[in-house]
Amino acid sequence: MIYLDHAAATPVSKKVFEAMEPYFSHEFFNPSAAYLPAKKVSAEYEAAKGVIAHAIGAKSHDLVITAGATEANNLAFSFLNKEPVFSSSGLEKSEMSYAGQPAEPSPSETNLSVSSGIYIPDFSNHFIIQKIQVLYLSTEHDSVRKVAEKYGGAAIDVDRNGRILLDDLKAKITDDTRLISVALVNNELGTIQPLSEIAAIIRKVRLDRLSRGVKTPLYLHSDASQAMNLLNVNVARLGVDLLTLNAAKIYGPKGVGALYVSHEVKLKPLNYGGGQEMGLRSGTENVPGVMGFAKAVEEVTKHLNGNRKKYALWRKILLDELQGYELVNKKHTLDNFVVLCYNGIDAERLIFLLEDRGVYLSTGAACAASKGVKSHVLKAIGLSDSEIAGSLRITLGETNTEEQIHEAAKLINEAVKIERRRR
Amino acid sequence: MTETVFVGMSGGVDSSVSALLLKNQGYKVKGVYMKNWSRNLPGMKCPWAEDLADAKRVAVKLGIDFEVWDFEKEYHDKVVKYMLDEFKKGNTPNPDIMCNQEIKFKLFYETAMEKGADFIATGHYARVKDGKLLRPVDEKKDQTYFLYRISEEALSHTIFPVGEMLKNDVKKLAEKNGLHNAYKKESMGVCFVGEVGMKDFLKEYIETEPGEIREIETEKVVGHHDGAVFYTIGQRHGLYISGNAGEVNSGLPYYVVKKDLANNIVYVSRNLNDTNIWAGEIRLKDIFIRNTVPKNIQVRLRHLNELIPAELDGDTVKFAQKVKRPASGQSIVFYDGEICLGGGIIV
Numbered sequence: 161m162i163y164l165d166h167a168a169a170t171p172v173s174k175k176v177f178e179a180m181e182p183y184f185s186h187e188f189f190n191p192s193a194a195y196l197p198a199k200k201v202s203a204e205y206e207a208a209k210g211v212i213a214h215a216i217g218a219k220s221h222d223l224v225i226t227a228g229a230t231e232a233n234n235l236a237f238s239f240l241n242k243e244p245v246f247s248s249s250g251l252e253k254s255e256m257s258y259a260g261q262p263a264e265p266s267p268s269e270t271n272l273s274v275s276s277g278i279y280i281p282d283f284s285n286h287f288i289i290q291k292i293q294v295l296y297l298s299t300e301h302d303s304v305r306k307v308a309e310k311y312g313g314a315a316i317d318v319d320r321n322g323r324i325l326l327d328d329l330k331a332k333i334t335d336d337t338r339l340i341s342v343a344l345v346n347n348e349l350g351t352i353q354p355l356s357e358i359a360a361i362i363r364k365v366r367l368d369r370l371s372r373g374v375k376t377p378l379y380l381h382s383d384a385s386q387a388m389n390l391l392n393v394n395v396a397r398l399g400v401d402l403l404t405l406n407a408a409k410i411y412g413p414k415g416v417g418a419l420y421v422s423h424e425v426k427l428k429p430l431n432y433g434g435g436q437e438m439g440l441r442s443g444t445e446n447v448p449g450v451m452g453f454a455k456a457v458e459e460v461t462k463h464l465n466g467n468r469k470k471y472a473l474w475r476k477i478l479l480d481e482l483q484g485y486e487l488v489n490k491k492h493t494l495d496n497f498v499v500l501c502y503n504g505i506d507a508e509r510l511i512f513l514l515e516d517r518g519v520y521l522s523t524g525a526a527c528a529a530s531k532g533v534k535s536h537v538l539k540a541i542g543l544s545d546s547e548i549a550g551s552l553r554i555t556l557g558e559t560n561t562e563e564q565i566h567e568a569a570k571l572i573n574e575a576v577k578i579e580r581r582r583r
Numbered sequence: 584m585t586e587t588v589f590v591g592m593s594g595g596v597d598s599s600v601s602a603l604l605l606k607n608q609g610y611k612v613k614g615v616y617m618k619n620w621s622r623n624l625p626g627m628k629c630p631w632a633e634d635l636a637d638a639k640r641v642a643v644k645l646g647i648d649f650e651v652w653d654f655e656k657e658y659h660d661k662v663v664k665y666m667l668d669e670f671k672k673g674n675t676p677n678p679d680i681m682c683n684q685e686i687k688f689k690l691f692y693e694t695a696m697e698k699g700a701d702f703i704a705t706g707h708y709a710r711v712k713d714g715k716l717l718r719p720v721d722e723k724k725d726q727t728y729f730l731y732r733i734s735e736e737a738l739s740h741t742i743f744p745v746g747e748m749l750k751n752d753v754k755k756l757a758e759k760n761g762l763h764n765a766y767k768k769e770s771m772g773v774c775f776v777g778e779v780g781m782k783d784f785l786k787e788y789i790e791t792e793p794g795e796i797r798e799i800e801t802e803k804v805v806g807h808h809d810g811a812v813f814y815t816i817g818q819r820h821g822l823y824i825s826g827n828a829g830e831v832n833s834g835l836p837y838y839v840v841k842k843d844l845a846n847n848i849v850y851v852s853r854n855l856n857d858t859n860i861w862a863g864e865i866r867l868k869d870i871f872i873r874n875t876v877p878k879n880i881q882v883r884l885r886h887l888n889e890l891i892p893a894e895l896d897g898d899t900v901k902f903a904q905k906v907k908r909p910a911s912g913q914s915i916v917f918y919d920g921e922i923c924l925g926g927g928i929i930v
Binding site: 582 | 643646
């Protein structure tokens with residue numbers, strides 16, 4: 161087996177598994193219980209959180225442990241106004257045509273996004289404007305996109321490499337904007353975003369608001385799920401107020417994530433109960449999960465430099481030995497991401513051919529491929545439909561060897577040849 | 584010149600092996616997945632994406648072209664709507680028969696022909712000979728009951744590759760050729776809802792009110808139902824009826840014999856001689872006949888039921904002995920030996 165889909169899932173490493181094991185069996189106690197063995201577990205849990213927090217330059221109590229990155233992303237938005245904020249507009253329906261939309265929008269077009277708000281027809285003959293509280297990158301994962309849309313969000317455009325267009329961001333920030341969400345590393349392309357530059361823009365906006373007496377806060381959230389394998393993630397250096405982490409992408413267990421929350425942001429819990437995680441995430445602590453998460457963080461940070469060199473070399477081998485492709489993620493990318501475009505070929509067919517030969521990889525994001533939905537990420541960077549259909553995502557990881565990389569290049573070349581010949 | 588066949592591939596073993604057989608016979612084969620339905624229902628995740636991937640995987644393995652044709656709108660308009668309308672009228676329709684008539688052997692057939700097909704093929708167990716629809720070699724898998732309404736024109740351009748085979752051999756062939764779906768669980772019942780799921784499905788689309796269940800002979804209220812459309816004439820199970828004091832469990836079960844949808848009443852009876860349960864003749868509508876029908880025929884009252892000798896007199900099927908009457912909206916299918924002649928819908 162040659163597994164080339166590490167952005168979709170990573171195996172739990174042996175060390176991580178060993179770190180978790182005792183907490184499934186003899187150290188099973190509920191951290192909230194009063195007796196000493198439980199208190200010991202509670203202390204070890206906090207220490208493990210401390211390890212994770214330390215890795216990103218934070219403290220244990222800055223972290224809320226969640227059941228994965230999706231939940232962390234949802235929680236990050238919880239300080240926003242839950243009910244969409246409307247400001248009514250005197251616009252008659254007929255006046256709406258200036259936006260190039262029919263006066264009577266069809267149900268699918270009801271949310272008519274314009275720069276200052278989302279126009280929604282109300283029951284009278286008027287439109288009301290839903291204020292845009294969130295700006296998110298057009299290439300964000302659905303666990304950010306879908307949530308942002310719920311709260312009233314608008315997308316920030318990217319360039320051909322998938323990098324944020326800072327001018328577009330600046331142009332879209334209004335006094336209604338309360339949150340900007342930009343993933344540190346994109347999950348389909350591996351694109352690294354210039355978060356500190358975004359943070360600098362945000363600082364300026366804050367100062368400007370302060371000088372004008374505008375009290376609306378503005379925060380920066382980043383989903384760093386894919387980042388920790390190859391990047392040094394530090395909340396102060398990145399300038400983020402909220403940061404999502406994911407154990408499952410760094411050889412830790414699935415279903416465990418964390419949200420870093422700066423003291424400024426006043427989140428609201430998504431669920432209620434025993435008040436664990438400072439009341440922000442009730443439910444008995446996932447002790448084994450967090451133990452594994454901490455070990456995974458420890459391991460991944462320890463090998464950061466070696467891994468960077470290794471993946472840079474492997475990426476180069478692939479780019480040298482593969483044939484007849486167009487490289488999609490050329491710049492500003494993590495080296496373990498190799499996104500290829502074979503224009504005119506149906507990449508899904510390549511995946512099935514390669515699956516038969518023991519090579520596992522994906523087209524765009526795994527979830528997009530299985531539903532026949534075209535990747536919004538590849539679309540956002542300007543790929544045509546046929547280029548999107550011909551795109552393969554290789555994500556390298558710890559299960560690979562250099563020998564495998566050569567072998568994979570050979571097998572992919574063969575599969576491409578089979579498909580080209582069939583045409 | 585090589586002839587082109589468009590195969591409807593569902594991801595199941597029968598259509599996969601059909602594609603394989605046609606390819607080996609030297610046809611130019613194109614696989615098509617018909618996307619008819621993709622909505623999840625309560626307690627039932629629609630498997631369309633998995634099915635599509637399974638179908639495509641086989642196409643890639645065979646090295647044939649593969650396309651997805653989106654028929655969701657047409658399927659909704661021609662099959663789902665028909666089905667709901669019939670249920671609302673108190674009938675118990677058979678959506679599979681409608682799906683074959685309107686989608687697979689009409690829309691799919693016509694689209695394939697437009698795109699240059701010489702034939703279409705599906706994984707149904709049936710055979711075609713001289714424009715006649717014949718029962719398949721594997722009698723236990725006979726699907727002619729669902730195919731009786733397909734047009735002569737479509738039929739004469741259709742190949743049923745597995746119709747000549749036993750299901751067991753189909754599975755073995757799939758295994759031998761490394762088609763992973765040899766082990767796939769067969770889909771059951773209606774194309775997109777399992778048999779058990781029909782009530783849940785109807786609940787999604789038809790608003791219902793609770794109402795009375797009455798004994799037809801006495802008009803006595805013997806229980807309550809949660810929506811008359813959910814009940815099928817002849818049905819014995821699922822009635823929330825408890826025996827009254829004094830006649831606790833006479834030992835005889837109740838059967839649904841009539842539905843008064845205007846007043847939302849379901850009528851039941853313990854009398855098995857009620858003509859809605861056992862009948863000597865059954866009247867049909869929308870009779871569809873492909874071939875000339877001899878006086879004495881055999882009929883099938885339900886999918887895979889035994890063939891019963893009968894006589895077709897105008898729009899009425901007459902039996903020598905009384906038969907258990909299927910619900911109105913269901914089909915009776917006519918046979919002359921191995922030939923499936925056509926059939927009609929029970930009034």
